[in-house]
Amino acid sequence: MAVFAPDDNRSRRVRLAIAAIMTLAVVVTAGAFVIDPAESVPDPVAYDDTTELGLSSETDAMMAGNATLPRTQVFYSQLQYVVGYNGIGSFVASLSDRRTERQFGYPLIAYVETFDHRDPDTADGGLFTATGAGGWTPAEEAYYVVDSDARTPAGEAVIPFRNREVAESFSADHSGTVVDWESIRNRSFDIDSAATVRSLAPSRWQTANDRITEAERTADRPVSVVVGEDAPTIDAAVEAAPSNTTVVVPKGVYHETVTINKSVTIAGDDARISGDGNGSVVTVRAADVAIRGLRIDGVGNRTRDPEAARASRDEESEAWDANIQSGYGHGDAGIRAIAAPGLVVDDVMIETNASGLLLRDGSHTVVRDLRVDGSETWQNGFMGITGMESRVTVTDSRFEGGRDGIYLHRADGSVIRNSTFTDNRYGIHLMYTGDALVADNTARNELFAGITVMTRPSGNTIVGNDVRNSSAGIQSSGTRTYIAYNTLVGNELGFSTSARGSLYEHNVVVDNELGARATTIVPSSRVVANDFVGNDDHAAAGAGALRVWADGDRGNYWEGANVGQQPSSERAYRPTSPVDAVLHGEIAAVAVRESPASVLLNHLRGTVPGARSGSIIDPVPASTPYHPERIDVVTSPDSEGAEPVHADWRAELSSLTDGQDTAHENTTNRNTARAVGDYK
Template sequence: MAVFDPYADPSRTLRIALAALLLAAVVATAGAFAADPEAAAPSPVAYDDVVELGLSSETDALMAGSARVPRTQVFYSQLQYVVGYNGVESFAATLDDGRTERQFGYPIAAYVETFDDARPGTTGAGLFESERLGEWTPADEAVYVVGSEARSPAGETVVPFRERGAAEAFVADHGGRVVDWETVRGRSFDTDSAATVRAMAPERWAAADDRIAAAERRADRPVSVVVGEDEPTVEAAVAAAPPNTTVVVPPGTYEETLTVNESVTVAGDDALIRGDGNGSVITVRAPDVAITGVTVDGSGGQTRDPDAAREGREGGGPADGGAWDTNIQLGYGHGDAGIRAIDAPGLVVDDVAVEANASGLLLREGSHAVVRDLRVDGADEWQDGFMGITGMRSRVTVTDSRFEGGRDGIYLHRADGSVVRNSTFTDNRYGAHLMYTGDALLADNAFENELFAGITVMTRPSGNAIVGNDVRNSSAGIQASGTRTYIGYNTLVGNGLGFSTSSRGSLYERNVAANNEVGVRATTVVPSSRVVANDFVGNAEHATAGAGALRIWADGDRGNYWEGANLGTHEPGERAYRPTSPVDGALHRHVAAVAVRESPAVALLDRLRGTVPGARSGSITDPAPAAAPYSPERIDAALAPNAGPVHADWRAEPDERDGSTDENAAMNARDRDATSGGIGRETRRVDAEPTVTSARATTGGAGGA
């Protein structure tokens, strides 16, 4: 770019830059008064036309029949989109946070869904319901029932009414009290946030420890049958074994396929079970089966079953899925695999290797599994193979495993509560790929040379925690959609894109994005997440943003570290940094940009930003850029020659991992108290097993965070 050529004539460079910036300022000013301040308040729109915040579509899918979440739609003074909040409390939580008004302007009109004539009540499970959708009423003209027995999957529910009499009738049947809009605005609601997901991440790790320990106990059974001594084949031995015993498979190659119909352990000792190239090699159709110490190959290469998908669509498919979802569940879930489990909860797979022609391990219909030390070698070309693990409606706990080649290392579909940790992914299409899967933990994994991305989460789930992962030399590091996601302490080096902020009402903190083409990309049209205390170093571009409102990436006086942000005459933290600005974005690459940054034209443009809608669109600002990296030791370790994966000790207490300072303690307290867009309380837990509330152990890797 000629403007920032350090060998060009400095005076000519500065003149060109100043002219361009002054022109931008004039254009921005021309549009400042395009809206008529005397215009009447806009009328409500169809809710399908709003940009939704609040609950995820997946949470909505959990609500059967007439269950509803009262909705709000809001028109902001500096936002071209109408914002829809699922849950009145979601909107109320944003009114005094400061960030919303700076990004969107002030609310010029807000409407709530009132239920006077909709026969409101509660379901047998206590969810709020109504026979019909409500009617739109201005928020300050409605009355509200708070503290009633009516709930939603998000937790506490505020129920609006147009007339006080209707509200009092609801209170008579369901409890609570009637209040006005100002009271709702000042009320504190029992809601969770992405910070809550952060606090729960160590509990999910501990829950995985409990599952693994329970799996070890299930697999440890007395020996009843030895292949070659008591029965000639593995299949015959499994058929002969009494329940809750072990079948021993001595060293050797066993050319056969088998079905396990009893709760037994199949324990190999350097044993290879090889199929004939058709169908799955081992099929499990019983609960609490364990398969250990074997190598499996020779499965068929069918990655999906078109007949199953067609029959499913003709028969209506899964009740909560559309045609596309049905195709995925009935197609992907009906291919070949080295090990296939169907309606087989409690499966244990330990010390197993699979040469995968299609899926390595396929879990279907509630086949919740614990997987440890699984090695799946997939096809060299991802189009020729399939998934290392395919989990369809089956929660999986994976640890200390390796996935190389094939389509996706792990693909999970409606597998809430899954945990994938301490595992390695190489040369896949996607490393870990989640669809419709929430409340999961992806932690301390290493991804390298992933064609599309290391971690990808699609279809708007909620409550996922993605922490401590290392992604290198891939097209993208982490791309996670949904709501209330916690993405923290990840190390993203040498990728096309470090991470994207695709999840709403989420928290992105303490990530290191170094030497990527783009460090981070802002993708949501209406920002509702916090991006704070991340380190951006050596990226060709630290950040880019698509269309949408101004994104403010800081929390109070704590921003992010942007290499080059504090160049110039300002003291650290005195001037905002805008990574999407042509000048600010070049500070870490071009010396001449410093002189342009201090020009009067830029100062004028700075004053216009934040007040002129045209100067806000598609941009990012950090009003409190950090003077030094938050994780310098992790940066050094990640960029060292021949560096391996680097993991942070994210499970330590905040004051231990961030430094024991009063400032950090205050910021962590603020994180715990924040609502992050008002996403509601989590009602689904990891599982029904007991959990430990703190886990302090760590598992290797260079730290420093």
Template sequence: MAVFDPDTARSRRVRLAAVGLVALAAVATAGAFAADPSDSVPEPVAYDDATELGLSSETDALMAGDATLPRVQVFYSQLQYVVGYNGVGSFVASLSDGRTDRQFGYPLVAYVDTFDHRSPRTTDSGLLAASGSGGWTPVADARYVVGSDAHTPAGETAVPFATDEAAAAFAADHGGSVVDWAGVRNRSFGVGSAALVRSTGPERWRAADRRIAAAERRADRPVSVVVGEDAPTIAAAVDAAPANTTVAVPPGTYEETLTVNRSVTIAGGAVRGDGTGPTRVRGNGTGSVITVRAPDVAITGVRVEGTGNRTRDPDAARESRDPDGGTWDTNIQLGYGYGDAGIKAVGAPGLVVDDVVVDTNASGLLLREGSHATVTDLRVDGTDEWQDGFMGVTGMGSRVTVADSRFEGGRDGIYLHRADGSVVRNSTFADNRYGTHLMYTGDALVADNAYRNELFAGVTVMTRPAGNVIVGNDVRGSSAGIQASGTKTYVGYNTLVGNELGFSTSARGSLYEHNVVVGNELGARATTVVPSSRVVANDFVGNGDHAAAGAGALRVWADGGRGNYWEGANAGPHGGAGRAYRPTSPVDAALHREASAVAVRESPAARLLDRLRGTVPGARSGSIVDPAPAPAPYHPDRVDAATADPDADGPTPTNWRSALGEAANASALRDPTPRSRADRLAVAGGRR
């Protein structure tokens, strides 16, 4: 049942070390992994009792029963949790990532869920599907079909079986070859990584440039109807205008609501500058003011007022509560997508909104049913109390590109739900509940935005997204800076100043780097029970506490010989050279605040404790260690700017696009041919 090749020297050394640690691990652990080391190897547990890694929006369809994923559960020598891996490839990748051994210890035994009696097949789209539940087989005893026509949303997969006969039968029907565990270990499945996601950031920015340029061309149409000359109202003018022409709306206040059923541009007078433009469209205080139900509509140069105050439709939400039971996801889409808005688009792809101001008691812009939109220079002024209003932009199943806009007041500045591929950049958010709030939304770019005084958080990402890039943002004076869940998320080059919490490491298999974290009550919090992300090259300065950790295994915040900069880590007569820094240790945590902490750290007792901690790293819980703290900040200019002017209005400039472009080029030189569909998607910008 050995996980590693028993003939390798490294495996022999690790197994010998594991023998000495199993007794300690058994005493320290609980629940499904509490066992006497003299007993037999731990038996498999119910997969629901394992702590899963790799769960993301990619698995939504699988979780709904349309398809399935091969699963692995692993018992580690120094971890009190059974770790569940979605996909054999994700476990294979963990065996060589350089951090799992340190944090979890040695894999005592790993089991794979086999498909012998589950009628394995493929869906119409080629996803692996099966019925019933399988049996758990030690990974080294199973047989695997690789290279078949069955895949998961992440790409190629290995399909495990307990017997050669069942594996051969599947290969005969679906192609591929049968290999043993060694054959799987030597194969690359292209599970993707946060580093690949990082490389997509500059291309996503360029994709937004292309969308904006295309939107400008789409909106630039010849004038066919002038309101007040050719038609008495905007609604009448829209009805009279031929498709692909412009309805010109001269300065004035137009007391009306309208529905746009053809592809036209509605162009008022510019409202740039102080936002008091001369063209106003004012509703009657009920419902939405402008409703768009046609593709390629453009609305420019108007101020929209007089929306209703219905933020959601409880009747629409109740419709999903049928005898089969509506899901929370469906209820949110139905409830949130049917409220009032200044501009509401339903089934209207290609919408362009430019140079528009919306004063609203509900949503500013509501997009539903594939109303993919490009939004520039939009200002939404919401309610003073967030409970009374709603979203600046609500995107339900609609990709949105937002640039150079401002959202102030109301509930969330931008709320996106199943809006994969969206871009939010160069915008300002103030006094919202959440600034940018993503749900079930992956492959997005949130970049170079300024967030101020957000009640809950500047950027929040929830509910199993994958592949998001959150970069170059500046969050100040908020409850939290960045809280992003999901998998394969890149959080980099952000500036987090004066918040209650700078950022949390809620996303799994993700990368947090080059963030400047200054003057927060708590710089960062490790939240996932089983750590699987990298936290490296960040600057922590002037925080009440640099970092904290919830329950879970030891978090190692470094990558090889490169760690983070922690103010105070190098204090003392020896300068801290070669000594790990533990921000969760009471002594280390006080180094940048209390001069007396230096003397305590230099004491023989503290040195002995350091060495003792180093012997059984995985057995510790609720702690963080940086084995290679940097002697100086990675970004001194950004640190100095944040310290000198903590109340700055705009985002701190960074060079993230050039830095990420250089990193992507270096990666391409090392491996110029992506080896899987997942890798190709990531390199191409994460677009599916």
């Protein structure tokens, strides 16, 4: 029995299309399968065997042991993978999105996790909990409790039960209502999406402004001690200064190390602190410390503490994560802060072969006008800023050489903006860090990538950055990521679509070896309104389902896509097809593209989603670039060495009208059993 049976006309079209393709002897299925739901319905699988959508690893960790999220697993007609949805609402939302059907085919059957014999209840704060392993019930056969006092980290709690009496019992205990599947699939869910993250970008910029303003107030303190007049050394001056006052460091070179264990401002006047090459030069162990106007060198070259890393492995924590936090967080630095929230670092220059600024244990910091010069080879150095469980707000700074310009680990809410990264391994490298803003930065000659986000965080915004001449421009994993208005030029790879449930838009991707790479096996992100110009290859896709890079009537601009006899509105562009991929470089390819056989084959490929598994299609390619002014700047003869290009994304986002670009993400979600379109 199938929950979602296709209409007979669509099934007939699918079978005719497959027969025609076989007649042409073209192999296009690439491992996808077609199931006739009248003949067989697959049984549920272990949830760990599904391709999971809907949660970040941080939410997974938060829920471990104290919360449960009802799950759904879905079999699609043109997808060889079983898709797992975290939360009932996330699957229902997908039913209203035509891109899902284009890419996966129609859903054959959906199973929901039911909780009849699992002691369902709520924990502190109302989080839904349950014990043991649940059963799987076809979605149309289950009963659902809604509007109860139970909640989940993913939003509204919809809790399925196989038996109506059990559902009614839970509903009575938790002030809910019992409904059937028809009611659920026609229900509106407030699903947190990449569009939500986009709407937060301007306010995150303003939050950074507010943090900087507060930092200026913190640093502005009356002078109490002047080094050389009231105390012989900086360390002695700090010891003598009352809290909430300023220690002035006159011009000169001070051969010492300094420990700051009270809330004071250290204000240098062209002063240099030079360590002896062992350990950290300045150590901060107090809240609300400000360090301004200093030059620091003589840092030790220890980048990790092997003993701390070994000790962490004995604790009850995830070994790899603990090893990184303990090993990376215990090296040498120009400035080392331990449990020092409210730190301000302003107008400071650090020369180091280890870390420039090392933050640990909640040392939330505002950084402005910091320059870190690291090692010439990245293997011999470390991070310009290392932030371990410490949020940073970085602006107007420069990082050159060393391993990573900025490395943040569990530093949610950080902001990195208006800064420059050159000759690093990674310019900006985030791990387990979500809800961050990375904006208007410049990266050049980065060995691995300009901006890299790893380990499935959620809610990051990467906008307005200019990355050139690097191995990769932007590589971001995680969920609900907004990647937009970036300028990516002359890299081996412009960007990869590694983030799930994310939005890639208004990026200018020019003269890269590969413009973009589709990497997720089950596509769940939107790629729209980007400009691809002059790339050796505009886009490539790894294994997985068909990727539809468009949204409604908006696609992307692909140089060469609109060359030929057919109007662009009547022809899709396939950057992964052998012919379309070379249109912008070989005009002779147009003759092949416009041949009757090619047109027929493309039409058939448009009819059967599985026939393009592992490929990309843009059904509505734009006839002109979305951002010609940015393209003109980066392709002009004198663009080499010119100023970076940063789009005015704040003005653009502020001008968005209510509902624009969000019609396919939110509002009422309904299963309308649409026919598979030909989306040529």
